[in-house]
Amino acid sequence: MFNKWYAINGITNELFDAWKNDLRSDILWWKEPEEETQLRIRLPLIEAIKMRILIRQFNKKNMMSLQLVRM
Structure with missing residues (x-):
């Protein structure tokens, strides 16, 4: 019900x-x-925050620049 659309940027x-x-x-x-x-995903706020944290951790380990951006 309170889900928002997010784009996942930086994936080649x-x-x-x-x-x-x-x-x-x-x-x-x-x-x-x-x-x-x-890539697009619909997430509630808490899940979006969790995914942003996981993406930042992944970026640090793999020298990448993926982003979760609210649309």
Whole structure:
């Protein structure tokens, strides 16, 4: 009921191809010609905060720049 849409930014097409079988089932994704893969997820506030923390931890370990951005 209080869920908001979020974009997951920073995933390249190569990274997406490696991860697509392991992504959560509630993540919507699509590819457009000549562009990076787009990922969207609908989350409640608490889950979004948890996911942002997990993404920051992942970024530190893997030298990446993934982001969860509210739409």
